[in-house]
Amino acid sequence: MRAIVVVASELEARRLSNLDLTLYVSGIGSVNAALATMRAIEREHPDLVVSTGIGGAYPSSGLQPGDVAISSEIVYGALGAMDGARFLDLAELGFPLVGEMHNRLPVWQGAASWASRANAAFGPLLTLETVTGDDEIALVLERRFPGALTEGMEGAGVAHAALLAGVAAVEVRGVSNMVGRRDRSSWRLPEALDAVKGTLARLDR
Numbered sequence: 001m002r003a004i005v006v007v008a009s010e011l012e013a014r015r016l017s018n019l020d021l022t023l024y025v026s027g028i029g030s031v032n033a034a035l036a037t038m039r040a041i042e043r044e045h046p047d048l049v050v051s052t053g054i055g056g057a058y059p060s061s062g063l064q065p066g067d068v069a070i071s072s073e074i075v076y077g078a079l080g081a082m083d084g085a086r087f088l089d090l091a092e093l094g095f096p097l098v099g100e101m102h103n104r105l106p107v108w109q110g111a112a113s114w115a116s117r118a119n120a121a122f123g124p125l126l127t128l129e130t131v132t133g134d135d136e137i138a139l140v141l142e143r144r145f146p147g148a149l150t151e152g153m154e155g156a157g158v159a160h161a162a163l164l165a166g167v168a169a170v171e172v173r174g175v176s177n178m179v180g181r182r183d184r185s186s187w188r189l190p191e192a193l194d195a196v197k198g199t200l201a202r203l204d205r
């Protein structure tokens with residue numbers, strides 16, 4: 001199986017080097033991620049695209065900085081409409097995203113066994129356009145998507161482009177911070193990326 005890896009930043013790519021995996025740097029956000037994935041697929045013809053990097057863990061996930069989460073599904077967490085305080089997702093609005101799919105995008109069938117082999121948490125991973133910086137909004141997102149483990153800004157873009165190209169995708173987030181009130185001094189980038197590196201090394205190819 002030929003796998004390629006998409007990360008948002010050069011900093012992440014540097015820390016994940018020496019893995020014998022082809023790395024693409026997309027830039028921040030789901031649009032950058034989708035465009036970079038599309039180009040990478042045209043060039044490399046992979047069987048699997050792995051979206052990875054640092055991410056924030058939701059308080060109810062039980063995860064801590066330095067832990068890793070692998071996606072059971074990749075979710076556009078804010079694509080929809082607000083009706084007062086109620087979030088209406090694309091299904092409720094009646095707008096399919098791709099085929100019959102709405103906010104939740106499927107992942108590679110090997111994701112669960114990879115998570116168990118790598119001792120990583122396994123569950124829904126959210127994609128947002130904004131880093132959540134408030135405890136109340138973190139709670140709102142947890143209620144909107146029960147069981148969500150982490151948030152990042154690229155996974156759904158990668159999964160969306162891969163889905164359109166007929167290629168499998170999976171997201172892997174190393175927890176750098178807890179989702180909630182912004183406290184940049186508590187972010188643990190090296191620990192998160194070293195944990196991602198260990199997880200990528202356990203990918204069966």
Ligand SMILES: O=C(O)c1cccc(C(=O)CC[C@H]2O[C@@H](n3cnc4c(=O)[nH]cnc43)[C@H](O)[C@@H]2O)c1
Nearest residue numbers: 008028054055056130131132151152153154179184
């Ligand atoms: O606020 C800052 O000072 C700051 C400094 C460096 C980086 C940032 C980012 O916002 C990085 C966004 C980047 O990292 C991923 N990420 C990491 N944690 C989270 C999160 O809690 N929520 C959403 N995204 C997160 C994301 O995928 C981006 O690639 C800020």
